[in-house]
Amino acid sequence: MTVLNPSHLMSRTRDALPLLLNLPAVILLLAFIAYPIGISFWMSLHRYNLRRPDQVYFHGLDNYATILASSEFWNALWISLYFTFMAVLLVIVIAMAIALLLHESFRGRGVVRALLLIPWAIPGVVNGLMWVGLLGDYGAFNAMLADSVAVVNYLFGLDIVYTGMASPFVALNAAIGAHVWRSVPFACIIFLAAIQAIPTEQYRAARVDGATSWNRFRFITLPWLYHAVLVVAIFETMNGFRAFDLIYALTGGGPGDATHVIAWQTYKEAFARLDFGGANAYSYLITVITMTLAVIYIRLLYRRGLVQG
Amino acid sequence: MARVRLKNLTKHFGDVVAVDNVTLDIADREFLTLLGPSGCGKTTLLNMIAGLESPTAGEVWFDDWNVTAVPPERRDIAMVFQTYALYPHMSVFDNVAFGLKMRGVPTEDRKRLVLEAAKTMEIELLLDRKPRALSGGQRQRVALARAIVRDPGVFLLDEPLSNLDAQLRVVMRTELKRLHGDLEMTFVYVTHDQAESLILSDRIVVMKDGEIQQIGTPESIYDNPANTFVAGFVGSPPINLLKGVLQQQESAAGAWRVVGDGFACNVSQSMVERIEDPLGREVFLGARAEDIGIESETNPEPGNTPVARASVVVREPMGSDLYLTVDVGGSNVKVRTRPDSRMDRGDGLDVFFDSEKIHLFDGQTGVSLMLDR
Numbered sequence: 001m002t003v004l005n006p007s008h009l010m011s012r013t014r015d016a017l018p019l020l021l022n023l024p025a026v027i028l029l030l031a032f033i034a035y036p037i038g039i040s041f042w043m044s045l046h047r048y049n050l051r052r053p054d055q056v057y058f059h060g061l062d063n064y065a066t067i068l069a070s071s072e073f074w075n076a077l078w079i080s081l082y083f084t085f086m087a088v089l090l091v092i093v094i095a096m097a098i099a100l101l102l103h104e105s106f107r108g109r110g111v112v113r114a115l116l117l118i119p120w121a122i123p124g125v126v127n128g129l130m131w132v133g134l135l136g137d138y139g140a141f142n143a144m145l146a147d148s149v150a151v152v153n154y155l156f157g158l159d160i161v162y163t164g165m166a167s168p169f170v171a172l173n174a175a176i177g178a179h180v181w182r183s184v185p186f187a188c189i190i191f192l193a194a195i196q197a198i199p200t201e202q203y204r205a206a207r208v209d210g211a212t213s214w215n216r217f218r219f220i221t222l223p224w225l226y227h228a229v230l231v232v233a234i235f236e237t238m239n240g241f242r243a244f245d246l247i248y249a250l251t252g253g254g255p256g257d258a259t260h261v262i263a264w265q266t267y268k269e270a271f272a273r274l275d276f277g278g279a280n281a282y283s284y285l286i287t288v289i290t291m292t293l294a295v296i297y298i299r300l301l302y303r304r305g306l307v308q309g
Numbered sequence: 310m311a312r313v314r315l316k317n318l319t320k321h322f323g324d325v326v327a328v329d330n331v332t333l334d335i336a337d338r339e340f341l342t343l344l345g346p347s348g349c350g351k352t353t354l355l356n357m358i359a360g361l362e363s364p365t366a367g368e369v370w371f372d373d374w375n376v377t378a379v380p381p382e383r384r385d386i387a388m389v390f391q392t393y394a395l396y397p398h399m400s401v402f403d404n405v406a407f408g409l410k411m412r413g414v415p416t417e418d419r420k421r422l423v424l425e426a427a428k429t430m431e432i433e434l435l436l437d438r439k440p441r442a443l444s445g446g447q448r449q450r451v452a453l454a455r456a457i458v459r460d461p462g463v464f465l466l467d468e469p470l471s472n473l474d475a476q477l478r479v480v481m482r483t484e485l486k487r488l489h490g491d492l493e494m495t496f497v498y499v500t501h502d503q504a505e506s507l508i509l510s511d512r513i514v515v516m517k518d519g520e521i522q523q524i525g526t527p528e529s530i531y532d533n534p535a536n537t538f539v540a541g542f543v544g545s546p547p548i549n550l551l552k553g554v555l556q557q558q559e560s561a562a563g564a565w566r567v568v569g570d571g572f573a574c575n576v577s578q579s580m581v582e583r584i585e586d587p588l589g590r591e592v593f594l595g596a597r598a599e600d601i602g603i604e605s606e607t608n609p610e611p612g613n614t615p616v617a618r619a620s621v622v623v624r625e626p627m628g629s630d631l632y633l634t635v636d637v638g639g640s641n642v643k644v645r646t647r648p649d650s651r652m653d654r655g656d657g658l659d660v661f662f663d664s665e666k667i668h669l670f671d672g673q674t675g676v677s678l679m680l681d682r
Contacts, residue, residue: 209408
């Protein structure tokens, strides 16, 4: 005779309930994250150019091969690497300096800390437009730079021609500057939080041990910030590689191909050349690059282990 | 080696007076303990000796050197912190060597000195480890090694044992005492643990609310507390304090007694002679648990009249001793007695005080009436 075990039935329902409750979130994640990622990869394996809508067909890794063989890609990759490297370096140095300053107590510190967040709150395109205003032909910074170059030329008898944003060097570094300006606050908050977590007794012990203020920074603060620096480096590396909106507004990829970062190249493939297959392959290459870097960083993070004793 | 002198040292934090006009002379190679409850200013005082806090007023002298304005890195001190403050990213070796490195000691000497200190603290086998791989006791040893390696004149310890468990604390206490014997340094030790202070110190400074309450050897502080605060803070269990009035008996040749709720305790003539205006004076009668006897057991003077009739409220066996909390006229009095006593909750008994060992304090101010005026 079969006996219906009510407790067994109960446990069945209990197992199903959490799954059921999670279902809406799972569906949303699948629809808005997994599906686009999947379809994007699928498209990257196709010839898919909107100018030839009749010729959509699967051709394996052809898009990737074409991209890796093109000088455009390597140019964009080098520009992105330079952009990212400079951005990460500058963000870390500047944000740490500001965080150390903001850790000191002074009148109005709260206001300054709040003001610091403003650049972070500005959208990338708006940031780009703002810097266009500053660095464009009639911009204040541009005028100052031009005057400074003139002064330097006069003083040292040099012959530097200043062409403003028409110069590839100025345009690329101006883009980096604008990117850094916007990225510093976030890094600064992470550093400030990390600095505040350092026990004051560490500094007291170091002082009693005879450490000067530089040595206290070098041997106490920096090692304690190792984690925070890595976290910021991961974030900023990803941001650097994906920088697009700022470039779009500030330089439009120019002059020439001087600010053709890899995200810009992707945009160009998709919306100028209407080659969706190629653009998706570009996106995947960016993903692979940033993921590789992230994995390297995270391994560093775990190799050093937790700093806390 | 250094003699430390504090002259009228005061520290304010905003409106709060953390240390109030402290003058103190710490002898070379002395083990001096700053004892008091939390917030009494003992750590602030220690930090001012270290140079980690600058005094609002007053001076700190090391021998003939006024160090008041000298930063800690240039004072000849070493310090052990409550949390040890080991550098988590450095190995034990580097932790111990850090102070030497900062002072520019050459690598070879550094290695030799670290090994010496490690040997003293028995941590030679831990030198390659990071602090997080150490137990609490081992961390404590590393912190001590880091302090002694530089052979400082003054050794400052801020509650170094309070993060250890009870058993380890006893071990490290002995270790500290041995260290002080071996090292010939001046030790200034901060603690809130009166037992630690009694065991370790040459002299104890009892502090409360930023002021020194009493300075003295452990024996003198225990036997002659300057006021009810010191009497209650030093000694475990705390001294029993009973409020009463000094009276002279009509009969019995004018003998003096302290009379309060439910008790009457004889006071010797020599004691009364030290007191100004004794008649009718309100006093606190202090008696330590070990100076109280109970009926037919540890009556110090046979034939004595009992001080009070009391009843047992709590029985606390402690192995070698038995503590009874008894009710005397509504006040709880702790009594130490032999562990084989059968007394238990609800039992009635007679209580005797050792009249030579009782303490009398002013009923208003709490100041001892027994100290020589």
